[in-house]
Amino acid sequence: MPDFSYFKLSYMRKIKELIIEKSLLASALITIAVTIGIILVLSIEAVQFFSEVSIFDFFTDTQWTPLFTEKHFGILPLLSGTLLTSFIAIAVALPIGLTISIYLSEYAPRNFRKTVKPLLELLASIPTVVYGFFALIVVTPFLQEFIPNLAGFNSLSAGIVMGIMIIPYISSISEDALHAVPASLREASYGMGATKLQTAFKVIVPAASSGIIVSIILAISRAIGETMIVAIAAGQQPRLTLDPTVPVETITAYIVQVSLGDVQHGSLEYRTIFAAGITLFVFTFLLNTISYRIRKKYQEKYE
């Protein structure tokens, strides 16, 4: 009898295990299914778009005016808007974020690090719509004191504020990478008579470079996909330019603009959203793939 009960118990346990295993599998599958669904919807609508608009025009035309009389479907102005704001954001976030991470990892006292790091991460949790209005109402008027020709909507202030938003992406992940560098490397460096500064920049940073590069790519990816800040502060005028003082429109801001208007479902104007969306998707997908590759390659090298 006890044997039987033991059998029953183990049988029950097996079923329990099975249920847990299957539900884990199911949740993994749901995520994958949703991703595939999104890609499918994007592709189907984009294919219909490209059956009417040549893909050559899409990538070479320098004007984007799908809603107006003279229709042009050149993604370049939107792409330049996206890349310009992202570039400014990275130009702000990279030096600041990296400095913070080196300081916190190599110089700051333990307690200070413990307090400051979560505070920095708070930056990432501020709603982006708040950042957007901060850029429009505070940063732009402030910058206009120095740059009198700065337009009310411009990529400069949107980019700067977006840079502030992504600082924690760089500082936090880089700091983790720096902190994870084995103490033996540090000790060896000191043993060779190196100063603290030399150790930090010549030994620790190169050793943690894979993590740092991954943090930067994640931050770029975040900046490219960012919507509210640029929709509010950077303007809504597709313009092929590298001038940070004039209004531009990013891919994401265009999608917002069209979604809010009353464009007819199934029309060519409506499909421009998906053409723009798939362009955006390709970009972030490429960046994520690159960051994955880098992480793998360097991990093998250093461990």
Added chain:
Amino acid sequence: MKKIVCFLSLALVLSACGDKKEKKDGAGAMTGTIQIDGSSTVFPITEAVAEEFRSEQPDVKVTIGVSGTGGGFNKFSRGETNLSNASRPIKDKEIAICKENNINYIELEVAYDGLAVLVNPENTWVDSFTVEELKKIWEPSAQGTIMKWNQIRPEWPNEEIHLYGPGVASGTYDYFTEAVVGKSGSSRGDFTASEDDHVLVQGIAGDKFSLGFFGLAYYEENKDKLTLIGVNNGAEVVKPSLQSVKNGTYTPLSRPLFIYVNSTSVKSPEVVEFVNYYIDNAGELATDVGYIPLPADLYAKQKESFKTFVENNK
């Protein structure tokens, strides 16, 4: 979740109550259908009136089409509609067709429409625009070519011009393009286009080299942040105001809006009721949807002449 369900059922009960009450209040509930077609510019006012009218007379069905002023008169002159929305007076050709088909009608002014052309307060060089200059800036062929202020007048600065205007879904955009470019819905596409007028206010207010346009109502709300520019009507430079829009000197960016009613329709009491309701509420509702009301005495006059028209056609 429980809360939401509670809330919904409460809302249902409340709305059910509301319906009953309105039916009871409506002195002599009417039935019937009122057919309206015509201008998309007048549509928002008529729609607002029809919506309000529905709470008074829930059983009267009002259908409003938007074939444009010309398309509306086409149907009106064949006796297919009861009312016609019009953003211009009826043309001689259309009057002739009405006569052929024995359609007698009355023209009623319901509101004015005015458009403001605006620049940044720091803009010191612009004092006025001519319609030709506005056309040169906004017509489709300007896209990518007219990019600087000094291309419009040589003495203006050699700086990029930043344009702001309502989006293509906006009636203001149709109206402006019709008045300035000559064809409704036809303009350049490389400007900051937003259906949200606050975006336009914000854009023009923060940009020294900006130029934009939108309904006069939004200028009135943001007087301190924007500079209003007068438009040359051919004889003199006029700035839009309640006054200049009302007396018709601010052309071509202002115009009166009309409804037309035919004589057979006023035999139906629900049409008479609707038109009277329209005249009574047009001023307030026109302001709500962004237009300029007529002076009160003009509304009284419209009501008077409509009354005579109804009596003559009984």
